[in-house]
């Protein structure tokens with residue numbers, strides 16, 4: 001949007017993308033089919049894409065533009081979320097969809113790509129968004145190839161979206177960053193963390209900072225501890241080989257869940273402006289105390305699922321999954337206790353857990369408040385932990401609920417916990433955009449608020465690195481939880497040391 | 506007032522509606538309400554048009570809808586009907602339901618309505634009054650309904666005289682009401698297309714040179730849309746340009762807009778769902794939708810509080826319509 005345009009009216013006008021080309025590397029891959037193309041189609045459906053947009057896909061498989069369109073049509077039909085597929089709109093959308101085969105290791109490919117993109121320059125004003133949806137080992141050759149072919153700079157803006165993982169550890173993350181920054185300036189590098197694009201995660205900011213009543217309670221005086229759970233009921237779904245090289249701590253906690261934790265715990269920024277919000281997130285991540293050597297055994301839990309039986313069906317253990325080493329030490333479950341070293345949070349444990357083959361798919365944040373300082377009611381009343389619990393549900397049923405004690409109807413003062421529920425669906429009838437719709441549109445319009453910056457990536461690697469190092473040097477007795485359960489017993493023990501228990505979401 | 510229609514009775518019927526739903530529906534019903542939407546309409550307005558609008562609006566803004574149908578005359582007969590509006594969002598098993606209360610009254614009986622409406626308002630949520638007919642403002646008994654509303658939405662396009670309708674809006678504003686007009690909402694797509702052209706730095710640089718604004722409207726006299734658009738463009742050009750209205754051959758409220766000055770000529774022409782934009786070295790087609798009434802209402806309900814742009818443009822539009 002041009003500065004000083006007196007006709008702009010943000011109250012009314014939808015955010016629309018400026019003319020541009022989107023180039024997807026890894027265009028024949030799983031992520032493109034499941035998320036990226038459905039998101040772009042949906043943006044077109046909502047008329048959010050500019051007239052004359054161009055989308056280029058690349059991978060090695062030889063395909064014509066029409067072959068690629070046909071393949072993507074099947075994918076979009078299959079993976080479009082909460083939205084109908086319209087044949088006529090697809091025809092219109094597919095007219096802007098092209099494919100250029102080539103190997104990312106081949107320098108000549110980038111020249112071909114540059115030539116193809118140059119043909120559309122009048123339509124795209126030279127603006128290009130490069131999306132690295134390919135194996136991380138390709139990130140470096142791709143940015144160098146783009147640079148050598150003169151694609152990293154030019155008439156319009158040039159941005160690059162980088163998919164997770166951003167490195168394998170702290171060292172490789174820094175190396176990767178160096179390579180990216182040799183070609184693209186930091187402000188044009190968009191590191192995607194799709195958790196931050198989820199409506200409910202964004203709503204945490206609205207909940208905390210648009211309301212006056214919660215923030216006064218949002219500190220160590222009133223909050224006893226916080227639990228973040230990201231559970232999946234599925235296993236590795238044929239991706240055991242890939243997963244073996246990653247694990248739950250790297251795959252979920254280092255990025256998504258630490259970002260979620262930062263969103264819950266960060267200080268309010270002075271403005272809702274990309275760098276101001278990201279500064280606060282980064283500050284919080286830097287305040288998470290890395291675990292000391294003597295804490296590693298008591299503050300972090302590694303788990304791996306063994307065989308189990310759910311709903312009459314026998315499920316294999318991780319080591320029995322195709323492509324997985326029968327002696328694998330990979331974590332399919334990870335849990336950790338973190339502390340934030342600042343005045344607001346000193347002494348408040350943040351428990352984070354994630355795992356595969358759990359009893360259900362659920363992601364939520366539970367804020368456990370302290371008990372009333374003195375209970376004036378009789379002994380037969382609610383005894384256990386504090387009744388006051390605020391749950392922010394991220395998926396599947398987005399919403400917020402607050403648990404508190406209430407009097408049972410009838411004589412006597414008998415109390416019972418009840419729940420006050422806000423459900424997204426009951427207040428907003430409209431469909432919520434998927435994280436990839438939000439994030440793609442943000443990248444095209446140059447809004448980096450929900451993207452992670454290098455200092456955030458660096459800070460979160462620093463948090464998990466001591467755990468990774470210790471796990472790499474220890475042989476664990478795995479598997480240690482059965483498929484279909486809430487994880488290993490030692491995870492319960494981790495909380496029990498402070499008198500806490502994991503809630504059952 | 507007929508003895509049969511009391512707030513207690515309506516509230517009881519509403520409660521029974523939900524109990525009934527609970528018994529018959531096993532896939533689950535989500536009862537949704539984000540505001541009270543009061544709709545005041547003349548009795549002769551076609552019921553199916555109104556019903557469709559309410560249903561479509563609910564999808565984006567689940568509300569307790571209270572529809573007041575006002576007929577001519579003074580007979581005291583008042584009747585009410587309570588229904589649930591339900592739909593299943595795409596791909597979901599659970600249906601979402603909203604409540605609709607319909608109250609019918611004569612113009613003379615209107616004075617009885619505010620007390621009933623007051624007891625039916627969903628507590629602690631915004632109240633929006635959508636007034637389908639501007640002559641209702643003149644009726645005794647309407648003022649208390651206006652006072653209940655956090656926001657009033659009128660549709661001056663339906664009024665016989667643009668000037669009088671816009672003047673009425675201005676008067677309501679002076680009295681402290683937050684009032685918006687679907688006549689203004691209807692030009693959002695035009696404004697958006699024009700604004701997008703000025704995102705181009707070269708076009709923006711040419712803005713101070715624009716001297717002449719020509720708006721071509723459909724057959725007959727220019728309507729509120731033309732006046733609003735003219736006033737908005739004048740405002741955007743710093744009141745330097747002159748506005749000319751010309752009559753086209755079609756039936757649409759707006760057909761084209763041309764902006765001209767020394768070395769600059771931009772034109773926006775709407776034809777068959779496409780907006781053609783032409784300028785020096787540029788000729789492109791933008792997708793363009795003429796929005797239906799319910800789409801306009803949806804847009805309007807998405808805006809809470811004052812619309813500063815509308816408020817600053819309104820006096821200019823009145824001046825253009827009066828001049």
Ligand SMILES: NC(=O)c1ccc[n+]([C@@H]2O[C@H](COP(=O)([O-])OP(=O)(O)OC[C@H]3O[C@@H](n4cnc5c(N)ncnc54)[C@H](OP(=O)(O)O)[C@@H]3O)[C@@H](O)[C@H]2O)c1
Pocket residue numbers: 025026027028029030031032034058059060061102103104105132133134135136163164165
């Ligand atoms: N899948 C997800 O849900 C998900 C979620 C978060 C992040 N990610 C990240 O997103 C990236 C892509 O994931 P994915 O699951 O889509 O991977 P994928 O299914 O393996 O897709 C990668 C694609 O890249 C192409 N490719 C491989 N080597 C190539 C080369 N040398 N030159 C050109 N193209 C080549 C392949 O197509 P050809 O065989 O035709 O060359 C393949 O289809 C990864 O970094 C992953 O970590 C994925």
